[in-house]
Amino acid sequence: MISEVILENEKLKLSPLTFENYHHLKAIASQEKLIQYSPSDIETPGSLRNYVAIALDQHLKKTSIPFIIYDKTQKTYAGSTRYMHIDWKNMVLHIGSTWIGREFQGSGLNRQMKFLMLNNAFEEMGFEKVEFRIDERNMKSRKAVEKLGGILEGILRRNVYLLDDFKRNTCCYGILKEEWDVTKEAKFKDLL
Numbered sequence: 001m002i003s004e005v006i007l008e009n010e011k012l013k014l015s016p017l018t019f020e021n022y023h024h025l026k027a028i029a030s031q032e033k034l035i036q037y038s039p040s041d042i043e044t045p046g047s048l049r050n051y052v053a054i055a056l057d058q059h060l061k062k063t064s065i066p067f068i069i070y071d072k073t074q075k076t077y078a079g080s081t082r083y084m085h086i087d088w089k090n091m092v093l094h095i096g097s098t099w100i101g102r103e104f105q106g107s108g109l110n111r112q113m114k115f116l117m118l119n120n121a122f123e124e125m126g127f128e129k130v131e132f133r134i135d136e137r138n139m140k141s142r143k144a145v146e147k148l149g150g151i152l153e154g155i156l157r158r159n160v161y162l163l164d165d166f167k168r169n170t171c172c173y174g175i176l177k178e179e180w181d182v183t184k185e186a187k188f189k190d191l192l
Contacts, residue, residue, distance in 0.1 A: 005065055007116040009191070011073055012109060014116060017066040017080055022052045024068065024077040028101035035099045037135035039162050042099070055082060055097070062086065069100060071109055078104040081113060083121065091128040093121060114148050115188045118175065128177045135162075136169040145173045149183035 007014040015021070028034070029042040041047040058064035066082040079100035086093045095117050100109060121127045132145045136155060146152075150173035158167045175183060184192070 005067075005120070007067070007120055008072075009112060009116060011071070011112050012078070012116075013070040013072060014067040014081070014113065015070065017052060017055060017068045017082070019049075019052060019056070021068050022048065025080060028077070028079055029099075031102055034102070037138040037141070037162070037168070038097075038099070039160055040097065041163055058084065062088065066097070069109070069113060071104060071107075073107075074104070078109060081117070083117070085131075091126065092131060093125075093127055093129075094131045094133060095121075096133055110144060111148070111188075112191065115184075115191050118148070118180070119184070122177050122180045130175050132173040134171045134173065136171050142171060142173075147187065149175050149179065149187045151175070 004016065005014075006016070025042075026045055026048060029048045030044070032043075035042060040051055042051050052066075055064055055066035059066060063086050064082055064084045065086070066080065068080055069078040070076070071078040079098070081098040082096065084094045084096050095114065098110070098113075104110075118130055121130050132150050133156075134141045134145060136142075153172045153174050156170040156172060159170050160168050162168055
């Protein structure tokens with residue numbers, strides 16, 4: 001059963017990703033090289049369905065909470081994101097598998113979404129650390145996470161194969177619960 005975690009503000013809504021709603025993402029997922037730094041394939045209807053099946057299987061195993069992103073300003077679906085690699089024992093999770101259509105990039109949607117997810121992870125779910133894993137070459141995403149308060153903790157060398165068989169280096173960023181109040185005030189004051 002899909003968790004009924006819904007996160008929203010006046011700009012966007014994150015709802016559970018399901019087999020009933022993922023079709024709203026087909027046009028966005030088919031944008032060429034939308035997720036070029038990711039090991040996931042979403043470009044065809046079949047690969048997108050498989051991507052959703054994997055996310056929902058992980059959700060059943062309580063290691064993932066996948067979301068579909070709805071942009072309230074543009075009144076349309078914008079992409080997908082998830083809590084992943086959820087470690088309930090150590091109270092650490094990742095925010096990742098995030099992709100939004102090109103028409104939403106640079107709109108502030110990602111920052112709003114990450115605030116909702118970080119705030120929920122720390123203040124509602126009680127997690128002690130949130131991590132982000134990003135291809136070393138993806139400077140746009142790395143800078144975005146740094147602007148959110150993520151601290152580079154290290155680089156995993158040649159640890160993930162991408163779709164083109166390139167084995168990437170992965171940058172590991174983190175935010176600790178004890179850093180969240182200061183980070184929230186410094187980075188998200190306008191959203192409070």
